[in-house]
Amino acid sequence: MAQHSTHPGGASRVRRRALLGTIVLVVLVALAGLAAYLTRDGRSPSITPAPPSSSPTASASAPSASGPLTPGTRPGALPVPPKTRDPIKFGKAAAAALWSYDTRAYSQTELRTALRGWLTTEAKYADPASVDKVVPSPVLWKEMATNGQFATAKVNEGHFPNAFTRALQEDPGAITQAYVYAVTVSGKQSIAWKGSPAGGAESRSTTLAVQCRPDRPCALVGVLPSVAP
Numbered sequence: 309m310a311q312h313s314t315h316p317g318g319a320s321r322v323r324r325r326a327l328l329g330t331i332v333l334v335v336l337v338a339l340a341g342l343a344a345y346l347t348r349d350g351r352s353p354s355i356t357p358a359p360p361s362s363s364p365t366a367s368a369s370a371p372s373a374s375g376p377l378t379p380g381t382r383p384g385a386l387p388v389p390p391k392t393r394d395p396i397k398f399g400k401a402a403a404a405a406l407w408s409y410d411t412r413a414y415s416q417t418e419l420r421t422a423l424r425g426w427l428t429t430e431a432k433y434a435d436p437a438s439v440d441k442v443v444p445s446p447v448l449w450k451e452m453a454t455n456g457q458f459a460t461a462k463v464n465e466g467h468f469p470n471a472f473t474r475a476l477q478e479d480p481g482a483i484t485q486a487y488v489y490a491v492t493v494s495g496k497q498s499i500a501w502k503g504s505p506a507g508g509a510e511s512r513s514t515t516l517a518v519q520c521r522p523d524r525p526c527a528l529v530g531v532l533p534s535v536a537p
Contacts, residue, residue: 384410384412384413385410385413386414386418386419386422387404387405387408387422387423387426388422388425389401389402389405389425389426389525389527389528390525390526391525392525392526393520393522393524393525393526394520394526395468395489395491395518395520395526396466396467396468396491397466398491398518398520398525398526398527398528399466399489399491399492399493399516399518400463400465400466400491400493401463402426402493402516402518402528403461403463403466403493403495403512403514403516404461404462404463404495405423405426405461406423406439406442406514406531407459407461407495407497407512408459408460408461408497409443409458409459410458410459411449411452411453411455411456411457411458412453412456412458413458415449416443416444416445416446416449416450417446419443420439420440420443423439423442423443424436424439424440426439426527426528427439427527427528427529427530428519428527428528428529429527430519433486433488433519433529434528434529434530435517435529435530435531436530437530438530438531438532438533439528439530439531441531442531452501455501455502456501456502457499457500457501458499458500458501459497459498459499459500460497460498461495461496461497461498461512462495462496462498463493463494463495464494464495464496465493465494465495466491466492466493466494467491467492468489468490468491468492469490469491469492469515469536469537470536470537471490471536472489472490472536486519487519487520487521487522488517488518488519488529489517489518489519489520490515490516490517490518490532490536491515491516491517491518492513492514492515492516492535492536492537493513493514493515493516494511494512494513495511495512495513496509496510496511496512497509497510497512513535514531514532514535515531515532515534515535515536516528516529516530516531516532517529517530517531517532
């Protein structure tokens with residue numbers, strides 16, 4: 309699968325990516341007050357920028373859901389975050405949004421803005437650069453739009469990674485500072501374009517950092533650099 313070019317970034321992007329790495333470490337190992345920053349590169353894009361060639365749901369305890377999910381991932385619709393307090397349900401909806409796009413219906417800028425709308429409003433935790441990275445560059449988007457390319461997503465399952473579950477069991481109170489959960493989602497992305505309505509499909513997996521404070525709906529923190537089992 310071809311990869312699109314990454315966005316140029318400055319010191320602020322490096323610091324924010326490092327902060328996300330720190331948050332993820334805190335989430336996974338449940339160590340409050342971790343001071344070291346961890347920067348990870350080499351993320352794989354979740355949106356396929358060019359036409360490709362032709363499991364059971366894990367159970368985990370989580371806050372109860374509040375309100376129906378609003379996928380907003382059908383062709384032609386910009387993704388709208390659901391109103392839920394369940395990190396797994398939110399993570400599944402977020403993954404579907406990240407794996408879906410429609411170059412026929414909106415611009416690259418509109419999609420990028422919509423996906424940023426899923427992020428937490430707490431700036432010290434939000435990592436917009438990790439979300440921007442899954443959106444094709446403006447130049448690549450234009451090429452895709454010429455072919456009328458669009459993608460839909462089907463989510464198969466979502467779960468807390470094993471390390472995260474163990475950390476919560478060992479220290480349930482460690483999460484109460486930021487309320488950031490790690491959620492791994494797997495599914496399939498189906499892509500089609502002019503002249504090939506059937507298109508093709510590829511399996512997808514991603515691990516997201518999701519913030520679910522008790523007094524508000526969940527929000528996205530960012531996309532982790534690698535998939536946590």
